[in-house]
Amino acid sequence: MNRATSAFLAAVFTAICGAAAAEPPSTFPATPPAPGAAPTLSIPTPTSQTLPNGLRVISVRRDGLPLVTAQLVVRSGDEMDPPSQAGLADLTANLLTKGAAGLSAPQIAAAAETLGSSLSATAGWDESDVAITVTTPRLPQALALLAKVVRQPDFSAHELKRAQAQAIDDVRLNLSKPTALAGLVAARGTFGTGAYGHPRSGTPASIARIGRVDVQQWHAALYRPDNAILILAGDITPAQALQLAQTSFGDWPRPSAPLPARRPGSGDRSLPAMVLINQHGAGQAGVVAAHPAPPRSDGHYYDGLVADAVLGGSYSARLNEEIRIKRGLSYGAFSELQPLGNAGAWLASAQTRNPAVPQVVDLMLGQFRQLGDEKVSDAELAARKATLIGSYGRSLETTTGLATQLAELALYDVNLDEISRYPERVGAVTPHQLRKYARKHLRADEGTVVVVGDAGQFAAAMRKAYPKAVLLDAATLDLDRADLGAGAATH
């Protein structure tokens, strides 16, 4: 049938476009021309220095364009949120630019934008960041502004109130997206009551519980020079970087109190392995499958990166090949390894039409098994390593990309020389190491699969295939609780 159809179409093609689609001459090869000698990727060498107050200053030079990215990284993020105040690190970071050192929020915004870009302040799981990218002559002013917001924020009551209302709206917007909600529930399934288990940006209830004193205390305890890194990437020398850092941050006092202890990233896990969530009116279902993974300090980090690259790290990786390219079930299916400070997760996700959920879940789980069961071919491995290394090299082409890579290395106490060793490390991973990593970290009995969508179109089929699956409703989930407030349903 297919062959017959193709032959017929080929005929139509020739008939219709015979004139336009002329036969190529002999000078046009029938196979792709072979590549020339490979160019070498040159990665600039970073310099690291530490001020007397403990602030680590890292700079990397990339001239060509008169641009510099300045990024101040505080080595604490939402993993330090008290369990009842999920989103505290986010809210604190957000408030930095909403009044500081005698400047109001509009004045700070205007000052930054006059220099050329917005001053963005955000929190992640393990860090809080304030960053700005400006043309070189404006760097001293940009750093002075950055120092003001980091060191002397007002945290005024009226700004807190405004930021809370906005954060609650943002959370509501996010929860209306099927894959975003599935991701939050999958994180709960993976980390349970641990520090990485709660919704990182909080819930409407947890955000409302945060008071001004909480924000002030969080800032006082964690925003300090011996818990921070300043990164300057772009058109700047190490000597200039040190001098500018000294000017803006040299007199930032180091408190004598020790840094607060961290909670373990993972805790008690109480969600079932298959969670179905009905979201009224969802035009598509979001499917997220998560497994616990090692922290960034894991000695097999590069094995994990390469395993993830084969599984779903790019367009041509297996998940997208099976779910999108071969079957047209989704616009895209991908995976991501997320190694954090003291735990990690390995996530796969896809959005699909509601009735196709069982098939997409099957394909995902099948790919997890296959990665641990079968040896990856040399050709596939070489291709995915090239994808990974190429993408890494391109990420270093911009000043913000360079700053991001350095921030990650410094945050996780990795030797900065690793920035240029990445191609070699990725290249050294063997099929055996990859398979071993997959077998260990994609175990079926460790994973949590979460589907958010119009459950009427898939719940019955899913419960038949997975009798232990639970069905919840998006409108009644309590995301502040490790069991989602669904204790009754799961027992």
Place this chain on the structure above:
Amino acid sequence: MRLRPIVLLASLILLAASGSPAPAAATDLHVAPVRYQQRTLPNGLQVLSVEDHGSPNVAVQMWYHVGSKDDPKGRSGFAHLFEHLMFKSTRHMQAEQMDRLTEDVGGANNASTGDDVTNYFEVVPSNYLQTLLWAEAERLSSLNVDEPNFKSERAVVEEEYRQSVLANPYGKLFNAIDPNSYTVHPYRRPTIGSIEDLEAATLPDVIDFHRTFYRPDNATLIVAGDFDPKQLDAWVDQYFGWIPKPSTPIPRVTATEPKRRKNRRVTVTADTAPLPAVALSWLIPPAADSADTIALQVAAALLARGDASRLYQALVYRHQVARQVDAEADVRVGPGLFLAYAILASGHAPEDAEKLLHEEIIWLATQPIDAAELERAKTLLLTDELKQRQTAQGLAFALGQAALIGGDVARVNTDLAALQQVSAKDVHRVLQKYVTGARYVTIDYLPPAKTGAPASGENAK
């Protein structure tokens, strides 16, 4: 796009441009001119290139002068569906071989379809330049999609529709802007199309579309990054030179959008969006009218670029009626749109935001504009431009935008000077002419009536 959902074309890219340091500006920003080369092959293929050895990569882009405005009758979404099919088989390439020649060797590829253009873009280690030139010539000269590939890729595009329009809480709103903003011009068809029209598409449609629009005299090849110019010319001649130029004319959209005679208001139902929204649109002139469109882009930046902007300060910060606001000059080859929209804050209705949107725009159009504020808006746009030019891909996009949307590649270096010279008077003039003195369409985006979110019912008119 193959990987990312279709969004409103970011009009700021039009300012993907720079010139000699503008003497009149009080800014210390210096954006060096792009030193590009330009030539046209006898078969009509335009070739633009710019050398930049900052990284060992090269960007290869093919821009075709065809977009969703050229969708065949009853086939909305076709130009975009077609874009996906260009990754399937050709005379000498198997389906997805483009990925083998890019991703698998350390590069990347993607494509996008807009109202006016379709572009295919790759970035690869520079030793693969020859390979990619061959591959682009190959799919320009012979596309050979089979039925199974056609059907499975059409299903992918339907998932893209569901993801960007149905599952995105504000997808239906953005998808409703063009259909409600134009009455005659084919821009009124959304680029993503509809499930029904996609289902109606056939393989003969694909063949016909390729024959009609994918021809050397309707394409621009752009190469930026690490290459040798002489070698590039030789390869381009070898791989593209033989492709015949058809004798038939290229169909062009000739529709003109009539001037609006009255304001219009429509309501779109939000299925899953937790907060209502409101969007306003006005008609603006084509990109060729650079004096007015660049001033409109500065006006949009004054209104909505950054937290210090007028709309953010008024709606999000001071009155707190909105959670998000934006304004943009969506400049196109044909008539474009000036857009302003707000996603409401909890407890507020679209009319609260709508009133303030109009007030702020009128204020900007009529009252003095502080020189520092104007300078700030320009600085933001210029710094964006510098950031874009850090990569080969960014440089190539800047050239393509100038050549195909702006209509003249030289605009990559002249629009910046024009931007530097935009005055408060210019901002007043264009806002009064196209916005405050013209008719607008209002789209209310509201939850379904029966679920009755607060204050949503009474303002639908």
